[in-house]
Amino acid sequence: MRPIALGALSLLVTAAAVALPVTTAQAAPATVAAVDCEVWRSTGAGLTGFGRCVEANGHPRFQIRVRCDKTGAYVRSPIVPLRQTTWATCTSAQGGASEITVIGVG
Secondary structure, eight states: OHHHHHHHHHHHHHHHHHHSOOOOOOOOOOOOOOEEEEEEEOSTTOOEEEEEEEEETTOSEEEEEEEETTTOOEEEOOOEETTSEEEEEOOTTTOOEEEEEEEEEO
16 A cells, blocks of 8 residues: 555646746846956066956956966955056966956946
8 A cells, every 4th residue: 555655746746847837047147248458478487467448347446366377276456446456476486377267346
């Protein structure tokens, strides 16, 4: 008797799951980032990353984040107003600056 009751319960659960309405999610409209920045690395070993922004997503200030090659560590620059240059330096033990990301700050 017990296997039949579990089978019937399983059938009811499956029927309920099938009867539930299916909704589709729509992706939110993509926002266009208003970022007008220039980033570059120092010559030679490339340990220092630099950044200068004219626009940083409406933020009045910005900073950069540099990822160091050897260790994967991140180093952040000082926060500066738009139109100024900022920099972040990896140590020689950390390796060269491989990835430079701009971060807008309010």
